[in-house]
Amino acid sequence: MSAVLDDRSAPALQEFTRAWLADHLPAGWMEAVDAGDSAMVASLRGAMSYDDWCIALGEAGLATPTWPAEYGAGLSLAPGEAKAVNDVLARYQVPRPYNIIGIGMGGPTLLAWGTEEMKHQLLKPLACNQEIWCQLFSEPGAGSDVAGLATRAVRDGDEWVVNGQKVWTTVAHISRWGMLLCRTDPDVPKHGGLSYFVVDMHQPGVEVRPLVQITGDAEFNEVFFNDARVRHDWMLGREGDGWKVAITTLMNERVSLSGAGSIGGDAVGGSSFDRLLARTTDTSNPIVRQQLAQAYIESRLIRINNERAASKRKSGGEAGPEGSITKLMQAEFNQRLQNLAIDLEGMNGIAWEGSALSKTERVGRSPKVEEDALVAFGFLRAQANTIEGGTSDVMRNILGERVLGLPKEPDSSRELPWIDVPRSA
Numbered sequence: 001m002s003a004v005l006d007d008r009s010a011p012a013l014q015e016f017t018r019a020w021l022a023d024h025l026p027a028g029w030m031e032a033v034d035a036g037d038s039a040m041v042a043s044l045r046g047a048m049s050y051d052d053w054c055i056a057l058g059e060a061g062l063a064t065p066t067w068p069a070e071y072g073a074g075l076s077l078a079p080g081e082a083k084a085v086n087d088v089l090a091r092y093q094v095p096r097p098y099n100i101i102g103i104g105m106g107g108p109t110l111l112a113w114g115t116e117e118m119k120h121q122l123l124k125p126l127a128c129n130q131e132i133w134c135q136l137f138s139e140p141g142a143g144s145d146v147a148g149l150a151t152r153a154v155r156d157g158d159e160w161v162v163n164g165q166k167v168w169t170t171v172a173h174i175s176r177w178g179m180l181l182c183r184t185d186p187d188v189p190k191h192g193g194l195s196y197f198v199v200d201m202h203q204p205g206v207e208v209r210p211l212v213q214i215t216g217d218a219e220f221n222e223v224f225f226n227d228a229r230v231r232h233d234w235m236l237g238r239e240g241d242g243w244k245v246a247i248t249t250l251m252n253e254r255v256s257l258s259g260a261g262s263i264g265g266d267a268v269g270g271s272s273f274d275r276l277l278a279r280t281t282d283t284s285n286p287i288v289r290q291q292l293a294q295a296y297i298e299s300r301l302i303r304i305n306n307e308r309a310a311s312k313r314k315s316g317g318e319a320g321p322e323g324s325i326t327k328l329m330q331a332e333f334n335q336r337l338q339n340l341a342i343d344l345e346g347m348n349g350i351a352w353e354g355s356a357l358s359k360t361e362r363v364g365r366s367p368k369v370e371e372d373a374l375v376a377f378g379f380l381r382a383q384a385n386t387i388e389g390g391t392s393d394v395m396r397n398i399l400g401e402r403v404l405g406l407p408k409e410p411d412s413s414r415e416l417p418w419i420d421v422p423r424s425a
């Protein structure tokens, strides 16, 4: 079990985190950060074992401070309290687990819907980055309308047999477990015939084929299920209640992608505002000054909205549709920020070393990367921000319906049995 803290005031939590870091980070790390010596931090980071570091951070409860300590990786803090911990981790540029989908979505879904057995078995290795998780929702024929998905699961004794195809599955190629949404009853309207499982990705019936993106990375995949098997007691929620469980995952996904999670406010892939400012040598141009000021204002607005959402969660309840506000803002802001970064590069912004772009080489380990490559990478990667985790059009629909209370978008297939809904082959 991780530590149970008596004093949860912000100063006490900051002190606890700082003291733990002083004991566990390589000697000289915190001093180098305080002195602004980024070359020294990069060199110390290059020499440390990322895997061992993630285990230590996870076991101390610092990777997932809001999770209950009883499962071995959490500090049982409220989201507002966890901010004090996360601020110190960010301040000292502490390497975080790469298991973003697991920590941001899998863990919260498991905590809300899982059995005690599942929580005890799965949460700690997830938080310690030892078991990566992926989200198996989207299919070739079901993205925005994910409730229309076609992957079938059929009961066979104590197990279910799964057949079908998923796509755009981030980190499936390195995943141990998957959050799988399947159709278990095709004869009822689409939302009612779904069930949600935790599936073992290391079994013969699961085939993962990487897809290469514009950045040159293959961070997402096609996943084929051919008579794959999943335990009945690893269904989250009841049979036919998969949509409710999926909503828990999706709400938490929006919070993660809005920058409120461990990723950090202005750094969803590529240049952050601070990095952009540091690289801009000529600030005499009034248009550049105006663009930088605008970017600063937007990044602060997102942070304030994230804090507002966090304080709502602190007063009880799960992530709600307000996550769609900052998901939408963050996605569109990050595209503007990366566009600005590449514009300010001048000639550098139209020619770069292709081989230097690969994120897979640097993610999580954060070695000293070529700054030019990071700017180009950020520009290319940001194109996906308004698609991943739900498109901006869909976010606007959610905000209209669930925040502003506007009438629901017409959907002629909503009440039909799923089997009777026309779909492409």
Ligand SMILES: Cc1cc2nc3c(=O)[nH]c(=O)nc-3n(C[C@H](O)[C@H](O)[C@H](O)COP(=O)(O)OP(=O)(O)OC[C@H]3O[C@@H](n4cnc5c(N)ncnc54)[C@H](O)[C@@H]3O)c2cc1C
Residues within 6 Å of the ligand: 134, 135, 136, 137, 138, 139, 140, 142, 143, 144, 145, 167, 168, 169, 170, 171, 220, 384, 387, 388, 389, 390, 391, 392, 393, 394, 397, 409
């Ligand atoms: C980098 C990346 C990572 C991803 N990772 C994962 C993952 O790990 N797991 C996973 O399950 N999925 C993942 N996805 C898939 C993602 O959730 C879908 O791409 C997204 O939901 C859109 O679905 P689609 O691509 O099928 O587009 P479609 O749903 O076919 O949409 C096409 C266009 O129609 C618009 N549109 C569709 N419906 C409406 C509507 N009702 N109102 C207004 N406009 C509409 C959309 O905005 C879009 O412009 C990822 C995607 C990307 C880009």
